[in-house]
Amino acid sequence: MTADTRIHDWDGYNAGLRDRGRELTALHPEFMKGFGALNRGAATTRHLDAKTREMIALAVAVTTRCEGCIDAHARKAKAAGATKEEIAEALGVAIALNAGAALTYSLHVLDAVDGAGQSG
Incomplete structure (x- = not known):
């Protein structure tokens, strides 16, 4: 960056x-x-504590590339007691999911290449 x-x-x-x-x-x-x-x-929520909600929110903020969400939920995660190490692990999940999504869409590209020019 x-x-x-x-x-x-x-x-x-x-x-x-x-x-x-x-x-x-x-x-x-x-x-x-x-x-x-x-x-x-x-x-x-009745089943998730504030820290868990904020860790999820941070991971989603990364995947949606929302600076405002990153700002708000980093503040809330810290206030809820999330450590930098816990946040790093949540971010690792977000990174892996983004890589997984890229892999899945790459497979769609192979489908498109195989199917291009096949109809009509």
Whole structure:
């Protein structure tokens, strides 16, 4: 990763997201109410603790390449007591799944190559 694509000031980044979030709330309040309800519902679990939820969220944030999610859930994972080592293991799962997805889609490419020009 090059220095110009990395976020160096996560607190500033977070503040900027919050500002833009307030702007979107003013522009489309019903959507933001619904989004908030979705997040509250996902955070209300009976079988997963907060740390486990945040570790899952971090892995998903990596696979969806969402810096805002990385920021929010890294903060929440730390607050829930996740260690750097635990987070690293969760990230290892995300990396493996991304590699697995690339492998699966590579097999689709082989199918496409074999099937190209076959019809009609």
